Amino acid sequence: MDTLRADVVQDIRFARSTDGVGIAYAVHGSGPPLLIDACWLSHLQFDWESPVWRHYLVELGKIATVIRYDERGHGLSDRGVTDHSLDARVADLEAVVEDAGLDRFALMAMAQGGPVAIEYAARHPDRPTRLAFYGSYSGAHAAATPEDLEMYAAFEALIRVGWARPTSEFRRVFSSMMIPDGTEEQMRWIDDLQQRACDAETAVISRSQRQTQDSTWRLPELDLPTLVIHSREDHMNEFHHARALASQIRGARLVGLDSSNHIVLADEPAWPVFMREMTAFLQPDRAVARPVVDSDDVASLVSPRELDILRLAAAGFDNDAIAAELFLSVRTVERHLQNVYAKLGLSGRTARTAAVARLLSTS
Template structure:
């Protein structure tokens, strides 16, 4: 049974990046792991009840164990960060992926997360089962026109002058580009998210450093199933950049959504199309990852460490005792158990009992 909106919960955790920056990430849902590469604006707690994002979180949580994180300097991650380079952001993704504990996972790049996901996929091909780009791109091509340079300068000025103002007239410019078809409630939420997620100085600094990033030359190196999903009328990231991704990644499939919104909203026809395409694309992971497996293949589904922990749980040891036996932290034991439950398609209070029963029926 899938997660319902009423019982959906998220587990917020923290990973430490290579330079010591703390990166907040959250895990929810059940099924094969899907790690979402951070987009420009996020706040793990504020997003959870969002009239703009909530349907993404609920519905994706029904088909996958969703891992998402706040970019450095944003949301619940460490603030006051000055290094927003590609290398630093890739290190953040590496830290979250390692801390979450999944051996392999699907990766979804959203918006500005594209270059980071591309670089990660090139460096760690064995970790990924498949790759999704949603409203994303490979980076900012160098040699921009004078018009583009002037537009970028105008955006930077809007951030510096209007981001922190108590009224939202300046922030509404960005909001209107993200969800031009949004209701006033939805637009106001994006207005508020901007100041909730990041301060003006960091927003401007991070954007200026992202403008220097282009991973287009890495695209031919990607060799895994890839889905590119993009709104035809996206005003934040032009549809041409989705075509660029799909045409330069071998075997990639491009799905054009009939929408003007950068963030597809729950009540527009494009939303069920997006959900169906992503669900179908993840289906092979759902089978091979063990969500639909039986008791006979538990030992093939779980990692050796997860099996060790589950065997001790079957002996009646609690998490503290398991941690002592294996010389691990209690948090690490809990994380491995949660990952095991996700792989087995289990959730809720009975997950531990069901996992142990499945293991015992096999041995």
């Protein structure tokens, strides 16, 4: 485990996708589950120390149990991967959902995660409770101009030439587009993240395959609460992508942030707006996950398998004994218990005791 603050801990786990690729994901926070289909430029451990991402991890963890993962070929996930197709990326998300033992959850697509989240929600309409897009799109080339296509080609050339260089002048082009208002420290962190996230070959291959992925045709199929939040002067993914998403998803709400940063920074006025919108958007899920007062309510909130595990815990079984009794792995038992705690609004070292006490209090 790694600590961000004394009271914030992330648990790093690994799922296995359908083609055998290992996908690293991390869980932290408390409350209803929020699965983040993050941007490709990520590294679960490196992000944890970040002057750019730290405030997201801390603040979102206060209102939700946050599950985020490194894309295939990136971060702590398996490297050297050449298949970055939409189907492969959706399979990765499905693998994380199943490995984490998620049933219903809010889904948030950041940046290049848009097509994947859209496709997942269309294929599994009974799983996401709500869908949020942040700085994202349904297709990278949707409404792309000839000038845009020329720029994409120039970016690929920059990656080939400058990604692996020990100095960061080529990578700084991308950093300055992501956070044009960032400090030098924040810029240097994004410079370094690019090399830590993946090698140059993976950056080129994954980028070229993502550019062809477009889930726009799926948007009319979506029927769930949707929030589209986007910086109005985003230099990486322009605001017209947000308008397109909101206009084609029934009932979607569009929120424009007064920022030029693709990643809104902690000290700019747009940040509290982002958190206010996300908190309000997740509130219905938080209401469902509020602590319950009797065993019938516990039974209605947790799955039958989770209830079996909780009853054995109440009988004094430890995780090893529960696993043996139910023919599960200890890891699976631990994940089911984490889901129980999230549904009951519990966290910390006393979560197990509190969950058992709540079950026993009216049984």
